[in-house]
Amino acid sequence: MEAGSLNTSISPSESVQCLHCNEKTDFPIYSEGKVFCCHGCQTIHFALQAGGLLEYYQVRERLGISKNLTPTTKAKVDFSYMNEPQFKNEFITSGESSNHIKFYIEGIHCLACIWLLEKLPSINGEVISARINFSNSILDLTIKKNCNLETVGNQISDLGYRPHVIKSNSEAQKLQQSEEHSKLIKIGVAGACSANIMLYSIAIYAGAGVEFSALFGWVSFILTLPVIIYSATPFYENSLAALKSRTLNIDIPISFAIIIGTVFGFYNLLIGSSHYYFDSLSILVFLLLSSRLLVQKSIQKGLNSDGLATLFEQSSVKRWNSIKKEYESIHTKFIQLGDQLLIEEAKTIPSDGINLSELSYLNNSLITGESRPAKVSKDENLFAGSVNLGDKIEMRVEKLFEDSTLGKIISEVEQGPETKQRIQSVTDKISRYFIAAVFSTSFMAFFYFLYTLGVDPAIERTLAIIIVSCPCALGLAAPLAIARAMNKAREKGIIIKNDSSLEDIARIKDVFFDKTGTLTDGNFSVVAVTNEAALSPFLEIIYSLEERSNHPIAHAIQKWTKKSSLVDFLDFQEIPGRGVSGKINDMTYSLLKSSNIREGNTAVDFLIDEEIISTIHLSDSLKKDSLPLISYLSNTAHKSHILSGDNSQTVKQVASALNIEEANSYSNQTPESKADLISQHKQSIMVGDGANDAIAMKKATVSIAVSGAMDIGLRASDIYLTQDPLKNMIFLMKLAKLTNTSIKINLIISLIYNLIGVTLSILGFISPLGAAILMPLSSLSVVIATLVKIKGLERA
Amino acid sequence: MNILYVLIPLALLLGIFFVVAFIWATKKGQFDDLDTPAARIVLDDEYRINDKQEGKKNE
Numbered sequence: 001m002e003a004g005s006l007n008t009s010i011s012p013s014e015s016v017q018c019l020h021c022n023e024k025t026d027f028p029i030y031s032e033g034k035v036f037c038c039h040g041c042q043t044i045h046f047a048l049q050a051g052g053l054l055e056y057y058q059v060r061e062r063l064g065i066s067k068n069l070t071p072t073t074k075a076k077v078d079f080s081y082m083n084e085p086q087f088k089n090e091f092i093t094s095g096e097s098s099n100h101i102k103f104y105i106e107g108i109h110c111l112a113c114i115w116l117l118e119k120l121p122s123i124n125g126e127v128i129s130a131r132i133n134f135s136n137s138i139l140d141l142t143i144k145k146n147c148n149l150e151t152v153g154n155q156i157s158d159l160g161y162r163p164h165v166i167k168s169n170s171e172a173q174k175l176q177q178s179e180e181h182s183k184l185i186k187i188g189v190a191g192a193c194s195a196n197i198m199l200y201s202i203a204i205y206a207g208a209g210v211e212f213s214a215l216f217g218w219v220s221f222i223l224t225l226p227v228i229i230y231s232a233t234p235f236y237e238n239s240l241a242a243l244k245s246r247t248l249n250i251d252i253p254i255s256f257a258i259i260i261g262t263v264f265g266f267y268n269l270l271i272g273s274s275h276y277y278f279d280s281l282s283i284l285v286f287l288l289l290s291s292r293l294l295v296q297k298s299i300q301k302g303l304n305s306d307g308l309a310t311l312f313e314q315s316s317v318k319r320w321n322s323i324k325k326e327y328e329s330i331h332t333k334f335i336q337l338g339d340q341l342l343i344e345e346a347k348t349i350p351s352d353g354i355n356l357s358e359l360s361y362l363n364n365s366l367i368t369g370e371s372r373p374a375k376v377s378k379d380e381n382l383f384a385g386s387v388n389l390g391d392k393i394e395m396r397v398e399k400l401f402e403d404s405t406l407g408k409i410i411s412e413v414e415q416g417p418e419t420k421q422r423i424q425s426v427t428d429k430i431s432r433y434f435i436a437a438v439f440s441t442s443f444m445a446f447f448y449f450l451y452t453l454g455v456d457p458a459i460e461r462t463l464a465i466i467i468v469s470c471p472c473a474l475g476l477a478a479p480l481a482i483a484r485a486m487n488k489a490r491e492k493g494i495i496i497k498n499d500s501s502l503e504d505i506a507r508i509k510d511v512f513f514d515k516t517g518t519l520t521d522g523n524f525s526v527v528a529v530t531n532e533a534a535l536s537p538f539l540e541i542i543y544s545l546e547e548r549s550n551h552p553i554a555h556a557i558q559k560w561t562k563k564s565s566l567v568d569f570l571d572f573q574e575i576p577g578r579g580v581s582g583k584i585n586d587m588t589y590s591l592l593k594s595s596n597i598r599e600g601n602t603a604v605d606f607l608i609d610e611e612i613i614s615t616i617h618l619s620d621s622l623k624k625d626s627l628p629l630i631s632y633l634s635n636t637a638h639k640s641h642i643l644s645g646d647n648s649q650t651v652k653q654v655a656s657a658l659n660i661e662e663a664n665s666y667s668n669q670t671p672e673s674k675a676d677l678i679s680q681h682k683q684s685i686m687v688g689d690g691a692n693d694a695i696a697m698k699k700a701t702v703s704i705a706v707s708g709a710m711d712i713g714l715r716a717s718d719i720y721l722t723q724d725p726l727k728n729m730i731f732l733m734k735l736a737k738l739t740n741t742s743i744k745i746n747l748i749i750s751l752i753y754n755l756i757g758v759t760l761s762i763l764g765f766i767s768p769l770g771a772a773i774l775m776p777l778s779s780l781s782v783v784i785a786t787l788v789k790i791k792g793l794e795r796a
Numbered sequence: 797m798n799i800l801y802v803l804i805p806l807a808l809l810l811g812i813f814f815v816v817a818f819i820w821a822t823k824k825g826q827f828d829d830l831d832t833p834a835a836r837i838v839l840d841d842e843y844r845i846n847d848k849q850e851g852k853k854n855e
Contacts, residue, residue, distance in 0.1 A: 134832040188822070
C-alpha cells in the first residue's frame with residue numbers, strides 16, 4: 001500500500017486531513033503532492049521517507065492507533081553541543097567496542113513510536129542498536145566509538161520526538177531498581193506460599209482426620225513463616241514509622257492482625273485445635289502487597305523521575321570561543337563564570353548575567369509573573385529563565401545557574417522541607433476509629449465470656465474477633481480506586497505524581513490561580529480597536545511599519561493585521577519607547593504609544609499626519625478554557641483566587657472577566673508573598689506554571705502545574721496537566737470526586753463485612769471455614785465495587 | 797496414606813524451586829519492563845498483511 005493513498009481526495013477549498021497526523025486542517029501545506037497540517041508533520045514525513053520508513057503508516061494503521069499523533073518538537077533544536085568532549089565524558093558510558101547513551105524521549109504515545117525509534121540504526125549507520133522502554137520512555141542507544149551525536153539528536157528530533165539526555169547507571173537508579181525487585185520478590189513469595197497453604201487448608205476444611213489435620217497445620221505454619229517474617233515486613237516498618245511519629249495508619253491494625261493471628265494459630269496448633277487462619281493471613285498479605293504495587297506502578301507509568309532530574313538543563317547555548325573567534329554551541333551545563341553568550345530570538349537565558357547588547361526586550365513572566373515585556377538596556381542585569389523577545393542578545397555570565405535567582409528557587413523547591421499541610425486520608429482516619437472499636441469490643445467480649453463461659457473460650461472468641469475484623473478490604477479500598485483513577489487520568493495526559501492528591505482535591509474548596517501563563521496566554525494580543533472601519537484600508541501599512549520594529553507589542557499588532565505583503569516607506573523612523581513612523585506619498589503614517597488606556601493594559605494610536613485615526617488596545621488575553629473552568633468551580637462551591645505578579649489594573653481586569661471577586665484577587669505578588677498567602681489558608685489547591693509559583697506550590701496542599709511543555713512547575717507540583725490544561729482540570733476535579741465516592745463505597749462495604757464478622761464471632765458462630773470464606777469475600781466485593789465504579793469514570 | 801510423607805516434601809521442594817526461579821528472574825531484570833517486549837513482538841521487520849489479528853490483540 002502506498003502511504004499517500006491513506007489520504008482521500010485533496011481539494012484546497014475544504015478542510016483536509018494531514019497525511020502524517022490525520023488531523024483536519026483548514027490551512028494545509030502542500031508538498032510533493034502531499035498534504036500536511038503543519039511544518040512539523042511535513043518534516044517528519046520526509047524524514048521517514050528519506051529513511052525508507054514509510055512502512056510506519058502501515059504499522060500505525062495495523063495497530064489501530066488514532067489519537068495524539070501531532071509531533072512534540074516545534075522548534076528546531078541545536079544539538080551540536082552533543083559533540084563537545086565535555087558532554088561526551090559526562091553522558092556516555094563506554095563499553096569495550098561500543099558506547100551507550102540514554103535519552104528520555106518526550107512525545108512517545110503509541111506502539112508505532114517504538115517501531116520508529118527502534119529503526120534508528122537503519123537511518124544512521126553509527127547507531128548499532130536502539131532499545132526503548134515504553135513504560136518510562138527511555139531510549140537506550142548503543143553507538144559506535146566516534147558516533148556523531150549531533151546527527152542522532154537531529155534525527156530523533158526530525159522524527160517528531162524530543163530527546164533529553166540522561167545520565168545512566170547512577171547509584172540512585174540502581175537503588176530504586178533493587179528496591180522494586182525486592183517488592184516483587186516479596187509478592188512472589190507471599191503468592192507462592194499462600195497458594196500452597198490454600199491446598200492444605202482445603203483438605204482441613206473438607207474434614208481431614210485428626211492425624212492429617214495436625215500434619216497439614218504444621219506444613220501451613222512452616223509455609224506461613226516466610227510470609228510473615230519476610231513478605232509482611234513493609235507493614236511492620238510502616239507501623240513503626242507511624243507509631244514513632246505518634247500517628248495511626250491502616251498498617252497498624254494489619255500488622256496487629258498478622259502477628260496475633262499467627263501466634264493464635266500456632267497456639268491452636270500446639271493444643272490440637274484446628275483454627276489456624278494461616279491461609280487467610282497469607283492471602284491478605286499477598287493481596288495488600290499487590291494492590292500497593294499496582295498503585296505505585298500507575299504513578300511511575302505517568303512519569304519517570306529519572307527523566308525529570310535533568311529536564312531544565314536540557315538546552316544548548318552559543319558561547320564565544322576566544323581562540324576560534326566564533327560562537328560555538330555548548331550544553332548549558334558547562335557554562336562558566338565570565339563566559340560570553342549569545343542568546344538567540346525566543347531562547348531562554350540560561351544564567352544570571354550582564355546585558356552587553358544595546359537594548360533588549362525580555363519576557364520575565366517565569367520569574368516575576370509580569371506579563372508586560374521588560375526593557376533591558378546595556379550593562380543591566382539579565383536573569384536566568386527570562387525569554388528573549390527581541391533581537392539576539394550578547395551577555396556575560398556573572399553567576400552560575402545554581403546561584404541564579406531561578407536556580408535558588410529550584411533548589412528551594414527540591415530540597416526545602418516538606419511543608420505541605422496534608423489532609424489525613426479517609427482510610428487513615430477511619431482506621432483510627434476502627435482500631436478503637438475493635439479493641440474495645442474485644443475487651444468487653446473477653447470479660448463477658450470470662451464471666452459466662454470460662455477462660456479458654458473467652459480467649460478463643462476474643463482472638464477470633466480480632467482476626468475476623470482484620471482490615472483486609474479496608475486496606476484495599478483506597479489503592480484500587482486510586483490506581484484505576486490514575487490510569488484514567490493518564491489517558492487525558494494528566495500526570496499524578498502524588499497518589500494522595502486525588503483524595504485531597506475532592507475536599508478542598510480554595511483554589512488559587514496564577515495569572516500569567518495559567519489563566520492567560522502570557523503573550524500580548526489585540527483585544528479592542530476603536531474606529532475599526534477607518535483603520536481597515538491601512539492594515540498593510542500597519543503591517544509593514546511594525547515589521548521593521550522588534551518590539552513585542554509590534555509583533556502582536558503585526559500578527560493581528562493578518563497581512564503578509566510589505567509596503568516601502570520613504571522616511572522610516574523608530575523612536576525608542578514611543579513607536580514607529582514612515583512616509584508614503586507625503587503622508588506620514590505612525591503608530592505611537594497611546595495615553596488613552598481603557599481596555600487592556602497597553603494601547604497604541606494609529607496616526608496619519610498627526611491625526612489620531614484609531615486606537616489599538618492590547619492585553620494579555622485569557623485562555624479560552626479559563627472562563628468555563630472558573631464557572632465550573634463556582635458551580636461546585638469552590639472559591640477561586642488569583643495570585644499574580646502583575647499590576648493591580650491588569651489583575652482586576654482578568655478577575656472581572658472571570659467573575660472572580662475583587663477581594664480574592666491579589667496583585668503585585670512576589671514568589672515569597674504568594675507562598676505566604678497560601679500558608680494562611682489551611683487547605684488549598686495552587687494552580688501555576690512558572691518558577692514564580694514554585695514556592696507557593698510547594699506550600700499548597702495540592703499543587704497543579706499547567707504548561708504546554710515540561711517546566712520547573714513540574715518539579716514542584718503534585719499533578720501535571722500536559723494537554724489542554726484548563727479543560728482537563730475540570731475532568732480532574734470530576735475524577736477526584738468520583739474516586740472519593742468510590743473509596744467511600746469500598747470502605748462502607750468493608751466495614752459492613754467486618755461488622756457481620758465480629759457479630760458472628762461474638763455469638764460464637766464463626767468457624768475456621770466461615771472465617772476463611774468471609775475474609776476473601778470482603779476483598780472480592782471491594783474489587784467488584786471498584787470495577788463497577790469504573791463505568792462511572794468512563795462517563796465522566 | 798503414608799505416601800503423603802513423601803509427596804508433601806516433594807511438592808514443597810518443587811514449590812521452592814519455582815520461587816527460586818522467580819527470584820532469579822526478578823534479579824536478572826526480566827520483569828523490569830513489561831510493556832515494550834509485548835509490543836515489540838508484533839513490530840517485526842517484515843510486515844505481513846495477513847497479520848492484522850495479532851496486531852489488534854496487542855494494542
